[in-house]
Amino acid sequence: MQKLAIQGGTKLRGEVRISGAKNAALPIMCASLLTADELHLSNLPDMHDVKTMEKLLAQMGVQISAASQAATFNGSQVDKLEAPYDMVKTMRAAILVLGPLVARFGEARVSLPGGCAIGSRPVDLHIKGLQAMGAEIHIEHGYIHATAKRLKGAHISFDLVSVTGTENLMMAATLAEGETVLENAAREPEVVDLANCLIAMGAKIKGAGSDTITISGVAKLHGASHRVMPDRIESGTFLVAAAATGGNITLTEARADILDNVLDKLREAGAKIVVSTGRINIDMQLRPTAVNLRTAPYPAFPTDMQAQFMALNTIAEGSAIVVETIFENRFMHVQELRRLGAQIDVEGNTAIIKGVAQLEGATVMATDLRASASLVIAGLVAQGETIVDRIYHLDRGYEHIEAKLVKLGANISRIK
Numbered sequence: 001m002q003k004l005a006i007q008g009g010t011k012l013r014g015e016v017r018i019s020g021a022k023n024a025a026l027p028i029m030c031a032s033l034l035t036a037d038e039l040h041l042s043n044l045p046d047m048h049d050v051k052t053m054e055k056l057l058a059q060m061g062v063q064i065s066a067a068s069q070a071a072t073f074n075g076s077q078v079d080k081l082e083a084p085y086d087m088v089k090t091m092r093a094a095i096l097v098l099g100p101l102v103a104r105f106g107e108a109r110v111s112l113p114g115g116c117a118i119g120s121r122p123v124d125l126h127i128k129g130l131q132a133m134g135a136e137i138h139i140e141h142g143y144i145h146a147t148a149k150r151l152k153g154a155h156i157s158f159d160l161v162s163v164t165g166t167e168n169l170m171m172a173a174t175l176a177e178g179e180t181v182l183e184n185a186a187r188e189p190e191v192v193d194l195a196n197c198l199i200a201m202g203a204k205i206k207g208a209g210s211d212t213i214t215i216s217g218v219a220k221l222h223g224a225s226h227r228v229m230p231d232r233i234e235s236g237t238f239l240v241a242a243a244a245t246g247g248n249i250t251l252t253e254a255r256a257d258i259l260d261n262v263l264d265k266l267r268e269a270g271a272k273i274v275v276s277t278g279r280i281n282i283d284m285q286l287r288p289t290a291v292n293l294r295t296a297p298y299p300a301f302p303t304d305m306q307a308q309f310m311a312l313n314t315i316a317e318g319s320a321i322v323v324e325t326i327f328e329n330r331f332m333h334v335q336e337l338r339r340l341g342a343q344i345d346v347e348g349n350t351a352i353i354k355g356v357a358q359l360e361g362a363t364v365m366a367t368d369l370r371a372s373a374s375l376v377i378a379g380l381v382a383q384g385e386t387i388v389d390r391i392y393h394l395d396r397g398y399e400h401i402e403a404k405l406v407k408l409g410a411n412i413s414r415i416k
């Protein structure tokens, strides 16, 4: 099991390039199942979940020629319409092959995703939406077995906002007969990036980025080239790390227009932020001020930034209230932060953090992707050495994070 050893106390300084967005790359890779032509993707991040998705698509018969941070996907020889349990259990996003397979091949067998650390995370909305489009769905032996002669457009209203639910049904609708309307759709920028890629492939989609998306089905989609958008959560993670260490860094190849809420919270915490094309500079002179947070679907404060901000609040001036409204168990980082000396009380989906002057280094354990990022941030500011264990969680969603942090002056290394 690999670990990270961090000596706290350095202020982060310098420039860091932001990688392609994991949560845009994953659905966009699945879009290769919708056409027999080549889909060329660039700015793909080099991280574990992307490699897992490439393996899943390859075992279905998608031909992939990968270069560095780019790959060409050819779905003309797809011959296995199945996503097996052993792949789905490690990456919930594998559910995103369901919509494309039913839409193009009329059949799919996709394992139900197991639960995960941050909650049960059902896929009932994905299934309900496909049934509304005429798919016959049986759940047997832990698998979703879906069949449809040809999907028909439908009017689907989501009971709650689901990012991959919106993405799965948007992809399915591109080849359905007639018009599909997705109401209460997710507005995340990654949904818009997927829509832009599908439109480049010949799909007819209106309203992506709003809560109502209209898709007019077409007979076929053709190949395209698409550059994956920059990762807003990686951006936010580095900005919070800089704020926590009282540093001054500049993100390059970043987009500020999709981070309004996060940038506002950082300004509220006392950071100076200057934005220019493709660049975000943050300068944090003073000890941060505690900021209250309430997670909600985009454009509100992102749940994927909650753990990172909690680390900032542990050493801030004052107390903060953090409310997690999306997942029922996304406070796994709390007990680990407490080991570093943080003062946090949890009542249901609400955490109260009382800022302390100093954290003390300790050995802590990562439990899920963003919790691990929060422990790294805490380790960067704690006095002495922090060891973060089980960092495979971190490697799922961050590209070479310790190399990027070393470039910013952090004293961090990977140990076996």
Ligand code: EPZ
Pocket (backbone or CB within 6 Å): 022, 023, 026, 092, 093, 119, 120, 121, 122, 123, 124, 125, 126, 127, 160, 161, 162, 163, 164, 165, 303, 304, 326, 327, 328, 369, 370, 397
């Ligand atoms: C996406 O997960 C992201 N993953 C998550 O990022 C992110 O935290 C989440 O959206 C919320 O923004 C990818 O895009 C690959 P949801 P997703 O469906 O789509 C419930 C990270 O750290 N729900 O929007 O799985 C669900 O239980 C990851 O990069 C149903 O009840 O999340 C949750 O409470 C973590 N039934 C809420 O909706 C369904 O059919 C939002 O889930 C689907 C979801």
